[in-house]
Amino acid sequence: MAGLGGTPVLILKEGSQRTAGREAQRSNIMAAKAVASAVRTTLGPKGMDKMLVDTLGDVVITNDGVTILKEMDIEHPAAKMMVEIAKTQDEEVGDGTTTAVVLAGELLKQAELLLEQEIHPTVIATGYRDAATKAIEILKDLAVKVSPDDEELLKKIAITAMTGKGSGNARGELAELAVKAVKAIVDEDGSVDIDNITVEKKVGGSITDSQLIHGMVIDKERLHPNMPKKVKNAKIALLNAPIEIEKTEVDAKIEITSPDQLQAFLDQEEAMLKEMVNKIVSTGANVVFCQKGIDDLAQHFLAKAGIYTLRRVKKSDMEKLARATGARIVTSLHELTPNDLGKAGLVEERKIAGDDMTFVEECENPKSVSIILRGGTEHVVDELNRAMEDALRVVGVVVEDGMLVPGGGAPEVELALRLREYAATVGGREQLAIEAFAEAMEIIPKTLAENAGLDQIDTLVALRSKHEKGMKAAGLDMETGEAVDMLERGVVEPLRVKTQAINSAAEAAVMILRIDDVIASKSTGAGKEGKEKEPSGMGEDFD
Structure with a gap:
């Protein structure tokens, strides 16, 4: 509404809402933080699962970040951007979706503290971008080369990706299937297209009955009962x-x-x-x-x-x-x-x-293979399928890139330490933003500790102490709560998972920070009862 000689002039449709300035920033940051807190408890091997029930009553039980966010009916535009982070992470590398969302939420939380100190959002955005660029450089220094022929290490990467996703004690066998499947479909140029691996889910049997077929499995039966059942x-x-x-x-x-x-x-x-x-x-x-x-x-x-x-x-x-x-x-x-x-x-x-299925086996050099996943119930098989997809994707990424970093919160603690050193050399107000970025990095080890029932502060102090002594691969042992060498333990992740998570989180945080005006048009669609839709809000999921 604008005034012209005392007469009000309507610019927006009646019923439209406009939020500007600090109020808009506060609302967006709150929505984004709510999404991050919704998935935060699922992070790590000791993370809890979520049960999601849709409007039709279908149930999904999972701790896969991207699945949770896709299933949640999110309305708030800033919260939707958090869902986009998870989707991008999933499409690019297949794992680390929860990490990316939790990081973005923490970056915004730290930014909120800076905004209260009257630091301009543009200054924070510049500092965050610098910090993200520096973080990628530091990660590349931390990374360890891995040969695509090192099956043991590839297996450890697959196990790390599957941990906590319902695969239970069968992780070793499933990881072996994932590594063999990926190695079978590598092209001459070293690229890996995971679409060439068919994953068939079948309820019944136990997880250990899952198998790899060097060929294809097609969910169809022969056309005519007089046709042979078996052809050699x-x-x-x-x-x-x-x-x-x-x-x-x-x-x-x-x-x-x-x-x-x-x-x-x-x-x-x-x-x-x-x-x-x-x-x-x-x-x-x-x-x-x-x-x-x-x-x-x-x-x-x-x-x-x-x-x-x-x-x-x-x-x-x-x-x-x-x-x-x-x-x-x-x-x-x-x-x-x-x-x-x-x-x-x-x-x-x-x-x-x-179900009758057709198996095409014993192919000479198959560039397409199949995995049959078995499990006691439909929910188990579905979650197993998500775990297997993550494992296949991360193994594929490592075979392509040949670089990995330690897991267990080790890279984040090292990044926080090195970024604080870097902040001191920058000076100016950007220094505060870089320090805030370093602080946000520590949310990952803190969350891992919290989800494992350990004390956050004690854990973080122990990890910082090891990293200050030069032990760059020191991460959190979930069983004992001690800081140990993650490379020795075989808890490793692809470098691309971390770089993508940090880039996505930083970009989303900067984008949300730079919004200072939200203009929401009046909804024209009426609901089933003839009522008009409420102005977009988070809904009651996040109370």
């Missing part, structure tokens, strides 16, 4: 073309005047289908995976020829089959030649947890 030395044809009579592109009518003509027409259709199947048989194929439909009569001919067949296989599965077996996907049946066929030692239909 399989020659596999991948078809992106239907084995059925296609309708004409243009409208056409066929006039039939006698039963003989109708019979001839049907005989011709049958002959065409038989010719299609004969074409497949002539190439020597004994297994067919078809992306499109297959006519019932064609199914009969394929079964008669003893060819194991699946139809309507997903496009993504077809591409993975091509990578696993070396076959080429053919889009025209007439173009199929023996050179297009892939090979597998065994194609077999097996029943797992009551």
Whole structure:
């Protein structure tokens, strides 16, 4: 609202809300801190789980930061930015989502104290950016090189990523599956595409029944009961073309005047289908995976020829089959030649947890593999799947980058120590912001200690003391609460997880800090009861 000669002039729609200055900053920081505190208790191997119930009554039990934030129905715009941090972290490196969100929340908490001292947000933003750049440099100094062939170390990285995510005592076996799977799909240029690993979840059995298949598992059964259940030395044809009579592109009518003509027409259709199947048989194929439909009569001919067949296989599965077996996907049946066929030692239909699935195994050099995860209940299997995804992603990142850092809060304590030294050399008001950044780093070891039921202050003092003596890899032993060498313990994380978390947290904190005016338009959508939506707020989840 603006005044013009005493007459009020409406600029915004009636009902719009505007919050400006310190009030806007306070509101945004409070919302962001509320999101950080919601996931904070899940951090580390001793972190607790959250049970999330959606509007349909579906239950998710997890301590995976990004899953919690995705499932929570968050309204506040600043809080949504915190969710974005977690999503970015998850897409880039697959782990460290909770760390990134907790860091961002703590950076804003420290910034709030500086704002109360009348330090301008731009000064804080500049200091935070400098500190983040310096932190990345320090981390690179801390990092240790790792060879992609060092399976033991890769296994330790996978175990660290899985710890606390419901994998229990089976972490060792699952980590081994993750490392073998990633090593199988590394491309010639050293890049790793985790999409080439298919993870199938099946309820039943125990976690230790999970297995790695050097090939593909497809959640489909053979097309016809007369087809063989097992094919050894399989020659596999991948078809992106239907084995059925296609309708004409243009409208056409066929006039039939006698039963003989109708019979001839049907005989011709049958002959065409038989010719299609004969074409497949002539190439020597004994297994067919078809992306499109297959006519019932064609199914009969394929079964008669003893060819194991699946139809309507997903496009993504077809591409993975091509990578696993070396076959080429053919889009025209007439173009199929023996050179297009892939090979597998065994194609077999097996029943797992009551479902028939097709296993394509014993491939020579599969660039696509599958993992079957088993567990007692659906919630266990779902959480196991999230743990496995994290493990696969971090192992993939380390194989690509070849750099890792110690875990257990060690890098954060070292960063806090070195950033305080750096702050002293900067001077000016930015120095206070860099010191605040260093202070915020210590939230990670503090939270790890708190979640393990240890004393925060005692733990932090012990860790600082070791780092001041030059023990850069000293982190928190969750069992004893002592500061020990994390590299010796095998608690390690990829360098990229830490750099991404610090960059994302700093950028989000700076962005939220620089907002000094929030203009919320009046909501036009009415709810189910005909009421208009409330102005966006955090909801009651964070009381």
